[in-house]
Amino acid sequence: MGSVTTQDGTEIFYKDWGPRDGQAIVFHHGWPLSADDWDNQMLFFLAHGYRVIAHDRRGHGRSSQTATGHEMDTYAADVAALTDALDLRGAFHIGHSTGGGEVARYVARAKPGRVGKAVLVGAVPPIMVRSDTNPGGLPIEVFDGLRSALAANRSQFYIDLPTGPFYGFNRPGAKVSQGLIDNWWRQGMMGAANAHYECIKAFSETDFNEDLTLIDVPVLVAHGTDDQIVPYADAGPLTAEIVKDSTLKTYEGLPHGMLSTHPEVLNPDILAFLKA
Numbered sequence: 001m002g003s004v005t006t007q008d009g010t011e012i013f014y015k016d017w018g019p020r021d022g023q024a025i026v027f028h029h030g031w032p033l034s035a036d037d038w039d040n041q042m043l044f045f046l047a048h049g050y051r052v053i054a055h056d057r058r059g060h061g062r063s064s065q066t067a068t069g070h071e072m073d074t075y076a077a078d079v080a081a082l083t084d085a086l087d088l089r090g091a092f093h094i095g096h097s098t099g100g101g102e103v104a105r106y107v108a109r110a111k112p113g114r115v116g117k118a119v120l121v122g123a124v125p126p127i128m129v130r131s132d133t134n135p136g137g138l139p140i141e142v143f144d145g146l147r148s149a150l151a152a153n154r155s156q157f158y159i160d161l162p163t164g165p166f167y168g169f170n171r172p173g174a175k176v177s178q179g180l181i182d183n184w185w186r187q188g189m190m191g192a193a194n195a196h197y198e199c200i201k202a203f204s205e206t207d208f209n210e211d212l213t214l215i216d217v218p219v220l221v222a223h224g225t226d227d228q229i230v231p232y233a234d235a236g237p238l239t240a241e242i243v244k245d246s247t248l249k250t251y252e253g254l255p256h257g258m259l260s261t262h263p264e265v266l267n268p269d270i271l272a273f274l275k276a
Contacts, residue, residue, distance in 0.1 A: 011064045012058065026088065037260070057195075058075070094118070121223070122236075126212060167180055171226070225251065227254075
């Protein structure tokens with residue numbers, strides 16, 4: 001474990017496990033979580049000989065709780081600072097949800113040779129909010145509701161979201177894991193309320209269309225059809241259409257948090273893509 005200091009003095013916490021000369025995989029977490037959300041995947045890929053790296057986004061987890069920089073340009077710049085510090089070349093970048101947006105923006109702007117492949121899982125691109133140019137998106141009132149719930153009682157909100165739609169535990173017959181719910185709450189409450197509040201705008205209103213057109217490495221787009229957070233139809237398939245070298249993998253009936261609820265399904269598929 002270590003930290004990198006960015007140009008504005010922000011300390012970005014990261015984990016770095018495995019052989020230093022191994023193929024590096026960088027994991028980018030969702031909102032409002034931390035690098036800990038990748039425990040299952042990091043152990044899986046570590047066991048397959050990879051070097052696995054995961055950071056806490058600014059304002060999240062153990063990174064600095066900054067007053068500014070809670071938008072995608074700065075998130076991507078922070079990733080660039082981390083990959084520069086570790087001198088990662090040909091790295092694989094895997095992003096979930098908000099982290100998928102972070103991957104798209106970083107990969108689109110990365111220095112030549114830094115990135116080998118990318119994986120977007122339940123990711124927010126191309127853009128989440130509804131508009132005249134994105135009629136299939138979610139109305140702004142949905143995101144205003146998230147902000148209101150966070151401001152009113154963040155701790156309760158961070159129980160309600162994983163208990164319900166995030167992992168699909170609100171579906172009939174769902175196998176509920178109290179451990180996943182508790183760990184979601186723990187990770188969320190480690191971060192800063194201001195960062196999480198502002199990040200809602202970042203993940204919902206950022207337009208990634210141009211980023212997706214600029215990505216020139218192979219990309220796996222993985223999305224569950226029962227994603228209640230980032231609805232499937234306006235995300236995964238549209239992203240796969242835009243990215244030049246993309247593979248769309250659709251998971252029938254799986255939820256937004258499928259990396260945690262179904263790692264035995266997702267991990268081998270991601271491994272196969274990375275090894276192909």
